[in-house]
Amino acid sequence: MLAKWKLREVIVLSVLAVVFAVVYLLFLQLGTVLFGLFGLIGYDMIFGIWFIVSIIAAYIIRKPGAAFLSETVAATVEVMLGNAVGPQLIISGMIQGLGAEAVFAATKWKNYSTWVLMAAGMGSSVFSFAWGFYVSGFAALSPGYVTAMFFVRLVSGALLAGLLGKYLSEGLAKTGALSSFPLGKEHKRNVTV
Amino acid sequence: MSLHEVNPSIKAFAVVISILILSLFFDPITPLLTIIWAVSITFIFGRISFKKWILLFAPFLFIAIIYVWSTMLFPRLHAGDSVIWKWGFLTLTAEGFQRGVSLGLRVLSFATLSIMFTLTTKPTDFLLSLMQQCKLPPKLAYGIMAGYRFLPLIKEEFQTLQNAHRVRGVARARTIPEKVKQIKRYVIPLLAGAIRKAERTALAMESKGFTGDKNRIFYREITVSRIDWLFFTLMIGAVLLSTFISWKLGYLQFYNGEL
Amino acid sequence: MLPFEQISAERLEFSYEDRKIFTDLTFSIGKNQSVLLLGPSGSGKSTLAFCLNRLYPEAVDGVLKGSISYEGQSLEAFKAGELNQKIGIVFQDPESQFCMLTVEEEVAFGLENFHIPREQMELKIDRALELVGLQNDKKTTIHTLSGGQKQKLALACVLALEPEVIILDEPTANLDPVSSSELVETIALIKNERPFTLIVIEHKLDDWVELIDTCLVLDSNGSLLFEGTPAQCFGEFASFLKKEGIWLPKVVEAALTAKIAGMYRGERLPLLKSELLAGLDYSFDFSKKISKTLAIKEPILEVKGIHARGHLKNINLTIHKGEQVALVGSNGAGKTTLSKCLAGLIPVTQGEIQFLGVPLSKWKEKDLFQKLGYVFQNPEHQFITDSVFEEIAFGLEHRASALSILEKIGLEKHANAHPFALSQGQKRRLSVATMLVHEQELLILDEPTFGQDANTAHEIMEILEEKSGAVMMITHDMELVDQYADTVHVLDAGELIFSGTPESLWENEEIVNRARLKLPFRKQLQDEFVRREIHVAT
Numbered sequence: 001m002l003a004k005w006k007l008r009e010v011i012v013l014s015v016l017a018v019v020f021a022v023v024y025l026l027f028l029q030l031g032t033v034l035f036g037l038f039g040l041i042g043y044d045m046i047f048g049i050w051f052i053v054s055i056i057a058a059y060i061i062r063k064p065g066a067a068f069l070s071e072t073v074a075a076t077v078e079v080m081l082g083n084a085v086g087p088q089l090i091i092s093g094m095i096q097g098l099g100a101e102a103v104f105a106a107t108k109w110k111n112y113s114t115w116v117l118m119a120a121g122m123g124s125s126v127f128s129f130a131w132g133f134y135v136s137g138f139a140a141l142s143p144g145y146v147t148a149m150f151f152v153r154l155v156s157g158a159l160l161a162g163l164l165g166k167y168l169s170e171g172l173a174k175t176g177a178l179s180s181f182p183l184g185k186e187h188k189r190n191v192t193v
Numbered sequence: 194m195s196l197h198e199v200n201p202s203i204k205a206f207a208v209v210i211s212i213l214i215l216s217l218f219f220d221p222i223t224p225l226l227t228i229i230w231a232v233s234i235t236f237i238f239g240r241i242s243f244k245k246w247i248l249l250f251a252p253f254l255f256i257a258i259i260y261v262w263s264t265m266l267f268p269r270l271h272a273g274d275s276v277i278w279k280w281g282f283l284t285l286t287a288e289g290f291q292r293g294v295s296l297g298l299r300v301l302s303f304a305t306l307s308i309m310f311t312l313t314t315k316p317t318d319f320l321l322s323l324m325q326q327c328k329l330p331p332k333l334a335y336g337i338m339a340g341y342r343f344l345p346l347i348k349e350e351f352q353t354l355q356n357a358h359r360v361r362g363v364a365r366a367r368t369i370p371e372k373v374k375q376i377k378r379y380v381i382p383l384l385a386g387a388i389r390k391a392e393r394t395a396l397a398m399e400s401k402g403f404t405g406d407k408n409r410i411f412y413r414e415i416t417v418s419r420i421d422w423l424f425f426t427l428m429i430g431a432v433l434l435s436t437f438i439s440w441k442l443g444y445l446q447f448y449n450g451e452l
Numbered sequence: 453m454l455p456f457e458q459i460s461a462e463r464l465e466f467s468y469e470d471r472k473i474f475t476d477l478t479f480s481i482g483k484n485q486s487v488l489l490l491g492p493s494g495s496g497k498s499t500l501a502f503c504l505n506r507l508y509p510e511a512v513d514g515v516l517k518g519s520i521s522y523e524g525q526s527l528e529a530f531k532a533g534e535l536n537q538k539i540g541i542v543f544q545d546p547e548s549q550f551c552m553l554t555v556e557e558e559v560a561f562g563l564e565n566f567h568i569p570r571e572q573m574e575l576k577i578d579r580a581l582e583l584v585g586l587q588n589d590k591k592t593t594i595h596t597l598s599g600g601q602k603q604k605l606a607l608a609c610v611l612a613l614e615p616e617v618i619i620l621d622e623p624t625a626n627l628d629p630v631s632s633s634e635l636v637e638t639i640a641l642i643k644n645e646r647p648f649t650l651i652v653i654e655h656k657l658d659d660w661v662e663l664i665d666t667c668l669v670l671d672s673n674g675s676l677l678f679e680g681t682p683a684q685c686f687g688e689f690a691s692f693l694k695k696e697g698i699w700l701p702k703v704v705e706a707a708l709t710a711k712i713a714g715m716y717r718g719e720r721l722p723l724l725k726s727e728l729l730a731g732l733d734y735s736f737d738f739s740k741k742i743s744k745t746l747a748i749k750e751p752i753l754e755v756k757g758i759h760a761r762g763h764l765k766n767i768n769l770t771i772h773k774g775e776q777v778a779l780v781g782s783n784g785a786g787k788t789t790l791s792k793c794l795a796g797l798i799p800v801t802q803g804e805i806q807f808l809g810v811p812l813s814k815w816k817e818k819d820l821f822q823k824l825g826y827v828f829q830n831p832e833h834q835f836i837t838d839s840v841f842e843e844i845a846f847g848l849e850h851r852a853s854a855l856s857i858l859e860k861i862g863l864e865k866h867a868n869a870h871p872f873a874l875s876q877g878q879k880r881r882l883s884v885a886t887m888l889v890h891e892q893e894l895l896i897l898d899e900p901t902f903g904q905d906a907n908t909a910h911e912i913m914e915i916l917e918e919k920s921g922a923v924m925m926i927t928h929d930m931e932l933v934d935q936y937a938d939t940v941h942v943l944d945a946g947e948l949i950f951s952g953t954p955e956s957l958w959e960n961e962e963i964v965n966r967a968r969l970k971l972p973f974r975k976q977l978q979d980e981f982v983r984r985e986i987h988v989a990t
Contacts, residue, residue, distance in 0.1 A: 002330050007405065008395040008511060010332050014340030015391040019347060019384055032252065035259050073337055080316040080341060086307020087205040088212045135216050137296050137448060164373070168384075171377050174838060175872030177385035180392065180512060317553055335561075339551035345595050346547060350833070356797045357833040360826045361886065362818055362847050378836050385872055386832065390548040397549035399507055401609060402536035402565035412560035412573050 001065045008180070013057050013066060017073035020053040024078060040141070044153040048160030051124035054100035055117050055165030060172075062182040064101075064109050067120065071097030092131060099127030100161075114166060121161030125153045196239040196313040200421040201322040204314060207428040208306045214432050215302055218439070219448035221295045224302035226435035231305035239313045246308060253304035257297035316341060322415040332405035339394050343387055350386060354379055457524075458483045458617065458649055459504060464518035466499055466508070466674075473499045474674030477518070483616075486643070486650040486663055488682065491670030492697035497653045500670075501619045504651070505539035506530070537566050540610030544622040546602035555581070555597075555605055556590045559612050566613065580612035583642050598783055600631030604638060611642065617649040624656060626902075628783055628928040630968045633659050657701040661723050671696055687720035697907070702973040703728050729981055749773075752893055752922060753794065758803030763789045765946045766803070771894065776916075777924040778933040778954070781943035782968040787926045788829075790943060791896050794924070795826045808893065825887030827897040831879040834886060835871040843871055843886055854889075861885045861915065877908035884912055888919060897925045901932060934958075934972035942967045 002010065027049050034042030057070035075093025079086065103120040104112075129150050132138060138146050169183060178184025196204070215224060235241055278285040320338055323329040358378065366375040439445040460480035466473045474496035481487055491497050502508040506527050509516045520527045527535065543549045552558040559577045568576065581587045584604040589597065597605065603623050610618055620639070624632035636659040643650060643663070654660055667685035669678040677696070678685060686693070686704045694700060694708070707728050710716035718731030753771040758764060763786045771777055781787050792798040794805060796812045805812040807824060828834055837843050840863055844854040858864045861881045866874060871882060880900065887895055895916070901909035909929075913936055916923050927933060933940055933954050940957050942950035950963045957963065958975045971979070 002332050002405070005332065006395075006511070007332060007336070007399055007403070008392050010336035011339050011391045011395045011398075012388050014333075014336040015343055015387045016384070017337075018340040018343055019380070019387055022344070022347065023380070028252075032255060032259075035256065039259070039262065069333070073333070073340070076337060077341060079311070080319065081344075086212075086303065086310055087208050088303065088307070090205075091209065134448075135212075137216075137219060137299060139219075139448065164376075167373075168377060168380055171381045171838070172384055172388075174870040175381060175385040176870065177388045177872065317557065335551055338553075342550060342553065342594070353828060353830070353833050356792070356826075357828050358836060359797065359817065360795065360821050361834060361836055362821050363836055382832055382835065382872070386830075390545070393543065393545055393548040394551060396502070396507055396511055397541075397543055397606075398551050398561075399511060399533075400505065400536055400541045400543075401562040402533040402613070403561070404533040404565070406533070406565075408567070409564055410567050410570055412557070412564055412570065412577075414570070 001069075005063060005065075009061055009063065012181075013061060013070050014073055016057050016060075017053055017070050018077050020056075020070075021074045021077035021081065023052075024050055024074060025081065040138075041145070041149050041152055044149045045156055046160060047125065047128070047153045048121055048156035048158070048162075049164075051096055051100060051121055051128070051157055051161035052165045052168075054097050054124060055120055055161050056169050058100065058104055058120065059112055059117060059166060059169045060178055060181050060183045062109065062112065064105070067100040067104055068094065068097035071100070071124075088135075092128065092135075095131045096124045096128045099124035102127075114163070117166050118158040118162030121157035121159075121163075121165070122154050123157075124161060125150075125157030129153055194238055194420060194424075196234065196309065198420075199313070199424050200326065200415060200417050201314050201319040202326040203417065203421045203425050204310055205319070207425045208310045211306055211428055211432045212303050214429070214436070215299065217448055218436055218445060219292075219295055219299070220439055220444040220446045221291060221298050222439035222442055222444040223432075223435045224295070224298035226438060227302040227432055228298065228305050230431045230435070231302070231309050235305070235309040235312065239309060241312045245312060249308045249311065250304060253301060257300045257304075260300055261293040261297040318415060321411065321413060324409075325411060325415050326417060328407075330405065331403075331407060331409055335398065335403065339398065340391070343390065346390075347383060347387060350383055351379065354382060457481070458485075459520065459522055461504075461520045462518055464500070464503065464516070464520065466496065466503060466514055466516050468499075468512060468514040472674065473514075474670065477670075477674075477676050479668060479676060479679055481649060481651065481666075484647045484649055485666055487652065487666045487668055488657070488660060488664045489651060489653045489668050489670070490685075490693070490698050491674075491677075492672045495670040495672055496674040497670060498621050501541065501621055501651065501653060504619065505541060505617075506535050507541075533565060537613050538615055539617040539619065540613060540615035541619040541621060542603065542606045542610060542623045544625045546599045546606070546626055549606050550594050550602075553593055553595075554590075555586060555592050555594060558594060558605060559609050562609050562613050576612050580608040583611055583645075584608045584638055598631070599627050600634060600783075603627060603631075603635055607635075607639070607642075615648060617651065619651045619653075621653050622655065623652075624654065624659075629930070629970045630782065632656065633970075636660060636663065639663070655699045657699060658703070661701050661703075669693065669698070682723060683720070686723060690721050706973065706977065707731070725977065725980060729977065729984060732981075752808055754806040755794065756804050756806070758793060758800040758805060760789060760793050760798055760800050763946050764793065764800075767948050769941055769948060769951060771922050771924060773893070773922060774920065775922045776936055776938045777922065778937035778940040779924060779926045779943065780928070780930075780933060780940060780967065780969060785943040785967070786946045787943055788898055789946075791826070791898060791924070791926055795824060795896055796820060797826070822890045823893045825890075825892040825895040827884055827887050827895065827900055829898045829902060831883035832872060834883045835879075838870055839867065840869050840871055840874070840882060841867040843882060844889060846886070848889055857885055857889060877904060877911070880904055880908055880912060881915070884915055888915070891920065893921045895919065895921060895923050897923065899926050899928065901927065901929055930970055930972040931974075934974060942969070 027046060031043050031046055034045055051071065053074050054067035054071045058067040071093045072090065075090045079089055100120040100123050103116065103123040107116055172178055173183050173187035179188065215227060235246065275287045277287055277290065320334050324331055324334045366372045436445060457480045462478050464477040465475045477500065489497050489501065499508060503516055504520060508514055522535065522538065550558050552561055556577055559580055560573055563573050563576060578587065581590060584607050586601065586604055586608060594602065594605065624635055627635065640663050652660060661682060664682050667678065667680060667682050669685065671677045678689060686700065690700055690704050690708050701723065703723060703725055704721050707716050707721045710732060711721065715733040716731050717733060722728045722731060750773040751770045752773050755767055755769045758767050767790060779787050779791065789798060793800050796815065807815065835843055837846055841854055841858065844857050845851040848854055855864065858867055863878060863882060866878065871879065874882065884900065900912050937954050939951065940954050941948055942957065942963055944967045949966065950957060950960065958971055964971065
């Protein structure tokens, strides 16, 4: 998969992952607060933020694997940072990344419209929820509550990962920093036309 | 033997497998025994300062307490559960309580295993080991390393941005749209700077002849020895032993995902 | 013409995104030559350098036409990465050319890429670190090194591979003057010991002049303007180069000015200070232009015995209305910390700062920053909106007046552009302008001319000169201090060791040495002139 990637793209992906690994850890604290206020579902409200790097990396780089790799690397960096959940987080990251990647794969990595980005965020929600169901033992909760958690997470994935990811990427394109990436080039064309 | 010397990949593998095994079961005893085991080896073979450890452990303790709280507030009620306490819409059953405690201990068992890994593994060693033992492509591994190097820089930039925004007189964000704007105000300059630096780093790496070639002679070889596999066996053995004791005590329960 | 052509380029042309970076370049470089690659910014110097070791065009989606050969062999005949062992490169930015965490790992990274047997690595690493004087930092984390040390490490990484050619792409652009000179000295020493071909791209030429034997000059369109010796290049074409926007060595610049004024007798412009002095008329006046004297000394900021976080010790100083103040000192002396304390961005642990008669701690933040501005080293940090216009209009009562401010700083055409998409110089001007909209009484600037070209530096100083309030500027540039400052404060290891006029600082040799400062060129010349006079007289 990596053979077709330029080193430049790999490192930019990795840097995106590093920045968002830090953001993720900050949100873990916010999540814990919401958790304290609303119980488990508090986490699901902001769960989408933890998929955002998939959306941003895929939207900027537009290569097969961008969503999966960025989320996996972000998780690895969280582990390397030392204050995260430990090596199994890498598996969570991979699964979340796969969720988004699956949606991009369904478009053959060609379509990066708003709807696809939101769907990719939701894809991560679905995959991560299934995994969380197994590892975190949601089965101990009442079915109604679990269903509510699922839908909250789905919406969060669409909004906080899909929409916010698109919004941030486009803000970034405006700065000219993405001039050598597909999104930056697209932006430039739109400005000059 | 020191935990610091155990091969990082094998250590990570042992932790992940232990967690996967623990996920299979759902009872208070198995995770409790695992916690005791993990904490003991962390301090005996890892020689970790308690202060460092508790700093990482405390948030998980908080999460565990909330977990217990959540399962007690929103329990999966079964006919025949014995009610211990009832107040308004709150109902506490013996079974619900046990499930809550199981869930909480489960979180803590994952945490103690993870902290053992985190506190005894150097990031560079982990990546070198992933390349040397797990065949992680060097392109990705060195990409991660290069990105990881940016962290202190990004931290400094973040602080500078905070100050710069104060000087510009940016008011504190209160509403949600304001907050989103504020995130953007921080994230975009950080990312724009980081991306440009990343492109320069890539060029610098290529200028030193880096091609992503998988045949690499490593300056620092991360080895695998019998001790590593002994460690692995001990770790898995300990978790299995915990489940066995739990089963003997009559607590062991498979975790069934059905609702 | 050359004893042995190591690198030769023929009809090179590079284009990127339909824009030609350079065209029709034909030149050759001989073994062990020292080449200075000159040209105005944007003339494609770096691009050319990256093409020479084949980083480009692959790394960007550019198109390279023409041919380059290395020792008679076309570059395309080399395997990927192979050429990088022969041609090493040190980049401009010390922060972004490493990928490992510690010094030894970083040097090893290059060796690993070329499959050097493990048992040889250690020796090669030690030798390379010794050459640049980093042998005691083998296990040090790269992040904790100073900028100058980082550049030396970058050089060590290249040297460890024992290359035949080393390209330096503005290696001193982000270093202070003393570290820059040290790096150049190091390179000169190594080149003596172990010959290699050197290709240097540089703006600040003074330290390099003696090392260089060939100049290659590109013009703003990326065509080859000149190829020859430095003596010829600067001696005969100086005024032409200046017109093209190319920096000149200070000696050449001074001689050119003197010559235009009819005070330089030499036929050719000189390269060395001694040559310059020999050719100068005796009536040449070395003194500084008289700085404006402040009629009324009304204090606006008073610092009384402050300490901060172990960095600063018992600092006392006063800034007066309309005063131009410079804050100087070596890296790590506490300049930025002090400046941030003065702006209330870092708390003081002891002592008091009064601004406009009110203790800093009593000010409301919003009111304070209407009266006191702070310009950060990196202009991008200060931008908070999506457009240049919004940046100025932010916080203004009459948004329309933003346009007139934009006109003043020459950015009216870019009103709708994203601040980040501006050029370096434009960003700098904009960031200074955002701090002037409220007519602040005091403006603090952290190295505003750092990494800027000569034109931008002057433009910024012009904007500041027009301003009515007081200015305090952190800088490494002693020419700037000499030209613009009324008062200069010198920090060393957290202590204020000097406050006074620039002229009195230059006379104080002890302070100048202790703070690792360099005398301004004017003063250097003057001293040498006086020394000569004495010599002649006796």
